[in-house]
Amino acid sequence: MSHTPSLSRRRFLQSVAGTASAVSVPAVITGCFADDDDNESSRNLTVFVFGHGVASGDPLADAVILWTRVTPDESATADAEAEVGYTLATDAAMTDVVASGTVYTDASRDYTVKVDVTGLSAGTSYYYQFSGKDGESSTVGKTKTLPEGSVSSVKLAVCSCANFPAGLFNVYQEIADSDADAVVHLGDYLYEYGTNEYPTEDAEGREPEPSVEITTLAQYRQRYAQYHIDANLQAAHAAKPFICVWDDHELANDAYKDGAENHDETTEGSFADRRAAAEQAYHEWLPIRTGSDNTHIYRAFDFGDLVRLHMLDTRILARSKQLDYTNYMTASGLDTTAFMTAMADTSRVLLGDEQSAWFGNSLATSGATWDVLGQQVLMGRMYIPADILTAMASLATVEDQQALATMLETYATAKYMQSLGMDIDADVAAALAVTAPYNLDAWDGYEVARQLLYAQIAGQSRDVNLVALAGDTHNAWASQLTQGDSAIGVEFATPSVTSPGLEVYAGFGSDAALQASFESAITILIDDLKYLNAGNRGFMLVTFTPEKASCDWVFVDSITSSSYIANTRKRMQVMAGSELTLENVALS
DSSP, X not given: OOSSOOOOHHHHHHHHTTTOOOOOOOHHXXXXXXXXXXXXXXSSOOXXXXXXXXXXXXXXXXXXXXXXXOEXXXXXXXXXXXXXXXXXXXXXXXXXXXEEEEEEEEGGGTTEEEEEEOSOOTTOEEEEEEEETTSOBOOOEEEEXXXXXXXXXXXXXXXXXXXXXXXXXXXXXXXXXXXXXXXXEOSOSSOOOOTTTSSSSOOXXXXXXSSSOOOXXXXXXXXXXXXXXXXXXXXXXXXXXXXXXXXXXXXXXXXXXXXXXTOOHHHHOOHHHHHHHHHHHHHHHSOXXXXXXXXXXXXXXXXXXXXXXXXXXXXXXXXXXXXOGGGGEEXXXXXXXXXXXXXXXXXXXXSOHHHHHHHHHHHHTOOXXXXXXXXXXXXXXXXXXXXXXXXXXXXXXXXXXXXXXXXXXXXXXXXXXXXXXXXXXXXXXXHXXXXXXXXXXXXXXXXXXXXXXXHHHHTSSSOOEEEEEEOSSSSEEEEEEEETTEEEEEEEEOOOSSOOOHHHHSSOTTOHHHHHHHHHHXXXXXXXXXXXXXXXXXXXXXXXXXXXXXEEXXXXXXXXXXXXXXXXXXXXXXXXXXXXXXXXXXXX
């Protein structure tokens, strides 16, 4: 019998054979298990293997969440419980133990285990391990509590958009090997699609399980189980504490409060039920501190006096439905009046009143040098000529791609000439003057919400050094955040772990010259954009000091082979207390 749909037993065994560690169980754990032989049928069932690894997350100065999952013996009854021991030590050999105990798990939480270990020392590295009653043991994980007081440096690895069928999770291995203090995961931890949907051809051996689009609790659990047998993902979780928020694909594509682009209630049932199932599975399978309400995941983390990290939910909690250009198109083009009227609608929200009030208070009570927003979608203003939007939406042939490339070159050259005070063709000048948001799923589609956030920042009684972090688009970006002529902050956006980016949507593929040309043109055409990498997978290492915040974009050269090279291809910084101007930094 089984409690949920599961990976085939043979495939599961093959997957975990190289990741399950045969380390000895610390005596402090084995001594914690009760003598419960009289109740063996329902408690203390034999753990088959800790095949989904270990993880830690939501670190505080004195606490951290520890996570694992046990696979119960096949003979276990549906109401069986597993007793799991845990231990936390200051050394990898697990001899200097500072906390230990046992907890129970069962089918109601998919046999996942989360322990909130408290009473810890600030800014301290710890090692942890789980065990079953009969001697089974997990790998040893490493975690770290947040620092207190005066802090000289904080380094965060920032990532998003890991699509299992799209390729290998080499980026996670690089994160595991990095010197980051913590990992900030900005969502799309998994994808909901069925086989050969996204991508249209699954990588060999990485077909999604189940093979259909997931909509039920059992299916979401099965998909998380598949992701968690990936060795590179396990390595990242075992090496660093994660601070996570969801984006849309943990639920469904382009999700908002009451629906999603790919949810049809006539064939897929209640969206509210699907949302509740997705949120439950997320809290079960990720090392996030779960409160009384699964829907509320906005929260803050203090890295001493240096960084306050405000984690926001711009996706599911309160978001109004996205606008759609097709609803404003006429025979003569975009009805800009109707579109801008919709954009100005004050009833359309992104954060919602409750979360917005929380953020205002979190910002007001922050004493940190840097206020950092960990959130999902691009905040920078990305308006481009409407002609280019139309051309990108209709790339059906090679000729279409060539026409787009020509248009980009023409418009970018003209705009550069304008910046030098030179005359340009009147028709091109007119086209450059008609701009529209590149992505209505981002903050660009919620102008009222963005201005409210900016007003909260500008209205503080102190100067706020703001750094926004974003994911979602699968590409690397850096932007000035501006309100009129004033700088509000800067934005660093991470490329994806595996999901395809503009190299697919803009049609330049693996042609490095075309990619460079595209990136250059888009950067010229978008006023606040200072950097774009439109075709490579990777993550960010963002370092904060009292003087500056700097971002390294780290890219891997392959997600199709386990042999790959990773390198930093771009570095930018912003100085604290300045005009918050992004600066390029030469790579040594």
